[in-house]
Each structure stands twice: as structure tokens, then as C-alpha cells.
Amino acid sequence: MLNFIARRLIISAAIIVLLSIVTFGLLRVAPGDAALLASGGGFIPKEQVEAERHERGLDKPYFPISIRATDPPFVRWNSDNQYWAWASDILRGDLGRAALTDVPVSTAIKDRLPTTLELLVLTMSTTILFGVPAGVISALYRNSPIDLTVRFGAILALSVPSFWLATMVLILPSEFWGYAPPLGRTVSFMDNPWDNLRQFVPPAIVLGIAASATVMRLTRSSLLEVLRADYVRTARAKGLRESLIVYRHALKNVMIPVITVLGLQFTGLLGGTLFIELIFSIKGLGFYTYEAIFRKDYTVVQSMTLYIGIVVVMTQLLIDITYAWIDPRIRYS
Amino acid sequence: MSTDTSAIHPAGIEQILAAEQELRPRSSTTRKLLHVARDNPLGTFGLIVIVALLVVGTFGPGLAVSIPFGGPQIVETPRLTSHAYDDIGVGTKNEDPSQAHPFGTDKVGRDMLARVVAGARISMLVGFISVVGGIAIGMLIGIFSGYSGGWVDSVIQRTVDSVIAFPGLVLLLILMSVFKPSMTTVTLVIMLITVFPTIRISRGATLSERNNQYVEAAKSIGASSNRILFRHLAPNILPLGIVLMTTSLGAAILAESALSFLGLGIPEPNPSWGRDISDARNTQPIHVWWALFPGIAISLTVLAFNLLGDAIRDIADPRLRGSR
Numbered sequence: 173m174l175n176f177i178a179r180r181l182i183i184s185a186a187i188i189v190l191l192s193i194v195t196f197g198l199l200r201v202a203p204g205d206a207a208l209l210a211s212g213g214g215f216i217p218k219e220q221v222e223a224e225r226h227e228r229g230l231d232k233p234y235f236p237i238s239i240r241a242t243d244p245p246f247v248r249w250n251s252d253n254q255y256w257a258w259a260s261d262i263l264r265g266d267l268g269r270a271a272l273t274d275v276p277v278s279t280a281i282k283d284r285l286p287t288t289l290e291l292l293v294l295t296m297s298t299t300i301l302f303g304v305p306a307g308v309i310s311a312l313y314r315n316s317p318i319d320l321t322v323r324f325g326a327i328l329a330l331s332v333p334s335f336w337l338a339t340m341v342l343i344l345p346s347e348f349w350g351y352a353p354p355l356g357r358t359v360s361f362m363d364n365p366w367d368n369l370r371q372f373v374p375p376a377i378v379l380g381i382a383a384s385a386t387v388m389r390l391t392r393s394s395l396l397e398v399l400r401a402d403y404v405r406t407a408r409a410k411g412l413r414e415s416l417i418v419y420r421h422a423l424k425n426v427m428i429p430v431i432t433v434l435g436l437q438f439t440g441l442l443g444g445t446l447f448i449e450l451i452f453s454i455k456g457l458g459f460y461t462y463e464a465i466f467r468k469d470y471t472v473v474q475s476m477t478l479y480i481g482i483v484v485v486m487t488q489l490l491i492d493i494t495y496a497w498i499d500p501r502i503r504y505s
Numbered sequence: 506m507s508t509d510t511s512a513i514h515p516a517g518i519e520q521i522l523a524a525e526q527e528l529r530p531r532s533s534t535t536r537k538l539l540h541v542a543r544d545n546p547l548g549t550f551g552l553i554v555i556v557a558l559l560v561v562g563t564f565g566p567g568l569a570v571s572i573p574f575g576g577p578q579i580v581e582t583p584r585l586t587s588h589a590y591d592d593i594g595v596g597t598k599n600e601d602p603s604q605a606h607p608f609g610t611d612k613v614g615r616d617m618l619a620r621v622v623a624g625a626r627i628s629m630l631v632g633f634i635s636v637v638g639g640i641a642i643g644m645l646i647g648i649f650s651g652y653s654g655g656w657v658d659s660v661i662q663r664t665v666d667s668v669i670a671f672p673g674l675v676l677l678l679i680l681m682s683v684f685k686p687s688m689t690t691v692t693l694v695i696m697l698i699t700v701f702p703t704i705r706i707s708r709g710a711t712l713s714e715r716n717n718q719y720v721e722a723a724k725s726i727g728a729s730s731n732r733i734l735f736r737h738l739a740p741n742i743l744p745l746g747i748v749l750m751t752t753s754l755g756a757a758i759l760a761e762s763a764l765s766f767l768g769l770g771i772p773e774p775n776p777s778w779g780r781d782i783s784d785a786r787n788t789q790p791i792h793v794w795w796a797l798f799p800g801i802a803i804s805l806t807v808l809a810f811n812l813l814g815d816a817i818r819d820i821a822d823p824r825l826r827g828s829r
Contacts, residue, residue, distance in 0.1 A: 186663075187670070195679065198679060198680070327815065330755075331805075331811050332807075333763060333800065333803050333804065335779075335782070336799075336803065336804070340800065343791045343796065346791070440672055440673070441672075443674030443675045443676075444674065447674070450767075465678050465682045477679065480675060484671060
């Protein structure tokens with residue numbers, strides 16, 4: 173088991189390093205001038221922009237190794253480069269500062285994490301609360317009208333774009349009843365639980381609907397498969413009650429793939445929150461990342477990508493370990 | 506935006522067809538197709554919607570046809586809608602649906618029906634090109650990876666793992682912030698993110714196919730690697746590609762509309778369902794009808810592809826029939 177975890181940890185670290193290099197490179201090829209943006213943008217004297225560029229180290233080579241096809245030496249070694257400067261800051265725990273506001277990225281994360289976390293927790297609850305029971309009911313009443321309705325509902329939920337659903341959830345009530353949830357600033361649960369829930373529950377349900385459709389489909393198909401297994405037949409032959417067979421014997425095995433998919437849904441939701449936070453103007457990490465991508469704020473995008481990458485890889489690792497722990501066969505394959 | 510494509514057995518189609526030939530009395534192809542259609546009403550519905558969308562997308566906004574022998578002149582075919590999608594001021598601003606404008610008008614008085622119809626062409630074009638390209642590239646790499654094995658396979662698979670782990674939407678956004686938004690870049694970026702899951706799935710199929718006896722038999726009579734790959738393995742994995750394409754198309758169309766919604770997708774003057782929703786949202790006061798119809802169009806299109814994809818998967822693998 174320890175061996176297994178160690179191996180997975182090394183792979184995870186390698187993935188994160190790879191990710192950081194790729195994002196770093198991609199952002200550097202992106203059109204748009206970070207130095208110009210940092211100095212205010214628009215009609216700034218050229219010298220001032222160059223000074224800003226020098227101060228931020230944006231005139232240095234990008235990577236430790238640079239390749240030039242035009243003049244020898246074709247492969248150069250740069251001891252002073254942007255990637256290394258950034259990476260060593262990260263290793264020291266300094267995530268850098270936002271170019272425009274000069275607020276440290278770590279402060280922004282600390283301020284905004286609770287918001288996004290609350291949204292994610294509510295969304296995951298919605299997903300489990302809708303997805304698992306719907307899947308179980310659908311499998312137990314296979315091919316009945318209930319099953320067909322639930323299945324069609326799930327396909328429909330996977331087809332409706334969440335950004336449109338969110339837009340509709342916001343504009344329809346305001347059009348017909350003049351109702352709007354508190355917008356603009358984020359209300360903390362401690363200060364005003366009611367306003368806080370009014371703000372967070374609609375986006376959580378919108379995000380959770382699509383995720384729960386996936387969970388429902390998987391719960392249904394795994395349960396159907398398990399109900400055909402020999403041990404379920406044995407349980408039936410022993411004369412156990414059907415409810416006992418389903419809840420005690422079958423569901424336990426169904427939960428293994430469902431947990432995996434829940435983990436995958438969680439990482440997928442990190443992308444979903446970006447939309448939802450934007451539409452509901454909730455100032456969380458998704459909103460922050462979106463703004464940074466739009467402003468070409470290198471530091472913030474890099475740090476946020478790394479941050480999301482670490483969360484994703486750690487979730488993956490956690491799933492793998494849980495999986496290997498539940499099912500010993502996996503460790504040896 | 507889920508493209509769940511686990512557990513597909515490409516050999517399924519042939520097996521079923523063979524079994525059906527034995528069991529059923531000989532019937533015409535049309536009757537066979539009708540049988541399949543009757544068994545999969547939802548899939549048939551999806552197919553009908555898709556065909557309708559293709560027709561509407563192709564002929565709706567009108568075609569510009571150049572005449573090959575009579576010189577370089579271009580003949581415009583009539584549109585299905587009474588206005589063009591970019592005719593500004595055919596109605597007043599932000600009109601509600603009426604007989605003249607069944608879907609209403611947008612903030613500069615363009616006919617929304619014409620825009621939704623023209624949007625179908627853009628969605629279908631971007632969706633089809635990116636998915637067909639992405640699946641083709643992905644399957645080539647996947648089959649190669651699975652067949653060669655060893656460190657080549659490991660490197661490819663680890664790369665795929667790390668890309669797939671990252672949230673798709675964030676990846677799309679970062680990629681699109683690098684490129685200048687245009688139809689070409691949107692198509693390429695969606696193609697790129699279709700490639701990775703395809704690699705993983707087609708590699709899995711290759712691995713399970715590689716151990717079959719017919720591969721061993723081909724090897725024993727001295728067939729080269731290339732011959733085994735292209736003459737023996739590829740035809741058996743190809744049906745998987747068709748299943749993957751249908752299931753990925755819905756996701757691709759969703760991705761395009763999402764990018765356009767964020768202002769990183771199809772640029773003006775091309776109409777895009779996603780951008781129309783975002784434009785409607787950002788107008789004060791919000792014009793509900795303007796946001797409603799493009800959203801219904803996206804939902805219906807993606808629903809049709811998902812239904813058809815599910816039906817094709819059921820046909821390809823009868824063990825999963827009705828289970829998903």
C-alpha cells in the first residue's frame with residue numbers, strides 16, 4: 173500500500189511540474205503585452221513600459237534552456253530566467269502578486285476560497301442527493317414509466333448548457349416577479365444565513381443538475397450490473413428481503429464506481445464554478461481566474477492553474493487510494 | 506459536458522448483425538432499418554432532429570453557389586427565413602415574438618429566427634469538423650500507442666492522464682486566451698481537447714483486440730506490423746470511432762457555445778447561439794426572448810446528439826441496452 177501511494181505521489185508531482193511548464197510557455201506565446209497591461213495599458217510612454225518590463229523581469233528569457241535556429245549557439249543555457257524565478261518563488265510559498273491591483277495571490281485565494289468551497293459543497297450535496305436516489309429508483313423500476321422519465325430527464329440535464337440555465341434562473345424570476353438574489357457582494361453565512369443561501373443555493377442547483385445526471389446514469393447501470401451478480405442471486409436464494417439485498421449487498425459495490433465519478437465530477441466542477449460565479453457575480457476563485465485570464469495577468473493565471481492542478485491531482489490521488497483500499501485487487505495490477 | 510464513453514465493444518455490431526441474419530427471415534434493408542428505428546424511438550428522434558438541423562443549417566441562411574463554366578459569378582440561393590441574420594433594423598429593437606418576427610428581435614433589430622437558423626450552420630460546422638478531426642487523430646495515436654506498448658505507450662498515456670485530469674473548461678479558456686478567437690482557432694482548440702479522451706479509449710480497445718486469435722493468426726503467417734494494424738485491427742476498432750463521434754458532437758457543440766458565451770468563441774459578424782445569450786444577458790433591461798431561443802436551440806441540438814449517441818452505443822453493445 174505504501175509503495176502504491178509513493179508511486180502515485182511521484183507521478184502526481186511529475187504531472188504538476190509538466191503542467192506548470194506548459195502553462196508558463198502557453199501564456200508567453202499568447203498575444204498581448206503583460207508589461208503594458210501592468211503599467212496601466214493604453215497610451216503609456218514606451219520608456220515607462222520598458223522600465224516596468226525590466227522591473228518585473230519580463231525581459232529575461234522564458235526558460236533555462238532556449239533554442240534559437242538562426243544563429244549559434246543553437247541551444248543556450250540561461251541561468252537567469254523567468255520560469256526559474258517564478259518556480260523558486262512558488263517553492264518558497266510566494267504565489268506572486270496580481271499585476272493590476274498588486275494584491276498577493278495568496279491573500280486573494282485566502283479571501284475567496286471559502287466562497288468557492290461553499291459553492292462546491294452545496295453543489296456536491298445536490299449531486300449526491302439527486303443523483304444516487306434517482307439512479308437506484310431508475311434501476312429498481314427498470315423500463316417502467318418512472319425509469320424512462322428519469323432517464324430522459326438525465327439526458328436532458330446533460331444537454332442543457334449550464335450557462336444558459338443559470339442565465340434563465342436569474343432573469344426569469346426578475347422578469348416575472350421582480351425577484352433577484354443579493355448580487356454583487358458575497359454575503360457570509362455567519363453574517364446573514366438567509367441571504368447567503370439565497371445567493372448560493374440557485375447556482376449550486378444549476379451546477380448540480382448536470383453532475384447528478386452523470387451520477388444517476390452510473391448508479392443505475394452499476395446497480396443493474398450488480399443485481400445480476402451471483403452473490404445477489406445467492407442472497408435471493410437464501411430468502412433475504414429485496415430491500416435488504418439492495419441496500420446491504422448491492423449498493424455497497426455500486427458505490428465504488430460512483431465514488432470515482434464523484435471525484436471526477438468534483439474536478440469538472442472547478443471549471444463549472446468559473447461560469448456560475450461569473451453569471452451570479454459571486455466573487456470566488458472561478459471569477460478571479462476568469463478575470464486574470466482576460467487581463468493576461470501571467471502571475472495570477474500561472475498560480476491559479478498550478479493551484480487547480482494540485483487540487484485536481486490530489487483529488488485523483490485520494491480517489492486512487494480509496495479505490496485501492498476498498499478493492500485490494502487494484503493495488504497489484 | 507460529459508462524454509462518458511466507457512465500456513464499448515467495437516466487435517459488437519458484426520456479432521449482432523450476424524446473429525440477426527441467422528434468426529430473422531431475410532428482409533429488405535429498409536425493413537431492417539425500420540426495425541432498428543422502432544426499437545430505438547429516442548435515437549430515431551435524435552436522428553430526425555439532427556437531419557433537420559443539417560438541412561436548416563445548410564439551406565436556411567441561403568447558399569452562395571459559384572457557377573463553374575459560366576465564369577466566376579456567384580448565385581445566391583433563396584433563404585428559408587424572410588430576413589438575413591445580419592440585416593440590422595428589420596424590426597425595432599428588442600421586439601417580443603410576433604408574426605413578422607417569430608423569435609423577436611435583438612438590440613439592433615435583427616431578426617432572431619434568422620440568427621438562430623444561421624447559428625445552426627456555425628454550430629454544426631464547428632462541431633463536425635472538430636470532432637471528426639479530433640477522433641481521427643486521437644484514434645490513430647491511440648491505436649499506435651496500444652499496439653506498440655512499452656515506454657512509448659507509457660509516455661503517451663501519462664500525458665493523456667495529466668491533460669484529462671485538468672478541468673476541460675479551464676483548459677479551453679487558457680487555450681483560447683492564447684489564440685485570437687476565430688472560427689478556425691475555436692475549431693482547432695475543441696479538436697485538441699477531443700483528441701485526448703479518444704486516445705485513451707481507442708488504446709483500451711486496441712489492447713483488448715490485440716490479444717485476439719486472428720491477430721496471432723496473422724502474425725503466424727508472417728504479416729507485417731503495418732498490415733496487422735491497418736488491415737486487421739483498424740477495421741475492428743472503427744465502429745468505436747462512430748460511437749465516439751456521436752457522443753462527442755454534443756460536447757463539442759456545448760463547448761463552442763460556452764466559449765462564445767464567454768466572448769472567446771466565434772467572433773462577429775458570424776451568429777453564434779452562445780454569444781447571443783451573453784449579449785442578451787448584458788443588455789439593460791434584459792430581453793428574455795432574446796436569450797430564450799438560442800438556449801433552446803443549443804439544448805435541442807445537444808439533446809439530439811446525446812440521444813442518437815446512446816442509441817448507437819446500445820446497438821453496438823447489446824449488453825448495455827437500456828442500461829444507460
